Amino acid sequence: AQERSARAARLESLGQLAGGIAHDFNNLLAIILNHADFLAEEVSGQAAEDVTRIRGAADRAKALTGQLLVFAKREPTRVEILDLNRVVAEAGELLERTIGENIRLVCHPGPGCMPVRANRGRLDQILLNLVINARDAMPDGGVVVVETDWLNLDERSSSGLPPGRYVRLTVSDTGTGMTAEVRDRLFEPFFTTKPPDRGTGLGLATVYGIVDEAGGTIGVESAPGCGTTFRILLPSAATAETAGHDPAAGPAPGHG
Numbered sequence: 001a002q003e004r005s006a007r008a009a010r011l012e013s014l015g016q017l018a019g020g021i022a023h024d025f026n027n028l029l030a031i032i033l034n035h036a037d038f039l040a041e042e043v044s045g046q047a048a049e050d051v052t053r054i055r056g057a058a059d060r061a062k063a064l065t066g067q068l069l070v071f072a073k074r075e076p077t078r079v080e081i082l083d084l085n086r087v088v089a090e091a092g093e094l095l096e097r098t099i100g101e102n103i104r105l106v107c108h109p110g111p112g113c114m115p116v117r118a119n120r121g122r123l124d125q126i127l128l129n130l131v132i133n134a135r136d137a138m139p140d141g142g143v144v145v146v147e148t149d150w151l152n153l154d155e156r157s158s159s160g161l162p163p164g165r166y167v168r169l170t171v172s173d174t175g176t177g178m179t180a181e182v183r184d185r186l187f188e189p190f191f192t193t194k195p196p197d198r199g200t201g202l203g204l205a206t207v208y209g210i211v212d213e214a215g216g217t218i219g220v221e222s223a224p225g226c227g228t229t230f231r232i233l234l235p236s237a238a239t240a241e242t243a244g245h246d247p248a249a250g251p252a253p254g255h256g
């Protein structure tokens with residue numbers, strides 16, 4: 001648990017640093033984009049094409065700083081009670097398209113409705129990031145399994161989470177796996193082993209930020225040649241406070 005909290009503290013300070021930079025950078029990008037728009041009205045021909053390129057690059061940069069802000073938990077979002085099983089089922093088609101043809105996607109939803117207090121877009125982001133990484137780790141094909149189930153934690157649990165009922169999301173792949181060095185750093189922003197045109201190193205940093213903000217934890221099990229399993233625990237929203245609330249009926253009296 002001590003190791004976990006040292007790591008959490010390191011990620012926390014990285015988050016503050018990254019969040020500060022991303023915030024200032026976002027403001028500068030807004031100025032660049034604004035002036036590119038003005039310029040686009042004033043020029044034509046080759047110059048207009050150049051302005052379009054500037055715009056394109058600035059837009060991509062904005063997407064990156066946006067992800068950093070998620071990692072740093074500086075972007076407020078609307079939180080509602082959602083059935084994780086339903087979110088997984090509805091993301092299925094997008095995930096299928098993402099993984100391509102030589103990879104099989106298998107979903108094992110746990111029993112019943114699994115209510116969590118979260119933001120819809122952020123849950124999709126978690127699934128997408130984990131599945132993209134699984135795909136990238138299986139260049140010759142393989143299987144990705146997405147699973148949900150219930151978990152009860154008591155006081156003696158070493159997870160660092162308060163006791164209670166949790167929903168667990170597991171994403172595993174039969175890919176290359178990773179070394180201990182990679183495993184140790186994979187939640188750090190900008191840590192990537194992929195070529196620059198494939199990886200930003202922000203995927204798992206973003207996932208970490210989302211899970212942490214939702215009061216959960218994420219763990220990973222992986223070894224070279226043995227595939228990888230990510231396990232995410234999110235507090236179940238099926239508490240006394242929300243009893244009787246139908247998650248399908250819309251937003252709950254949440255925070256955020």
Ligand code: ADP
Nearest residue numbers: 133137186192193194199200201202203204228
């Ligand atoms: P990116 O995908 O842009 O590199 P991430 O933060 O999502 O950034 O991942 C960081 C690194 O963690 C990856 O570059 C890769 O080395 C490693 N990694 C993540 N998921 C997996 C996986 N399922 N199998 C093997 N390695 C992985």
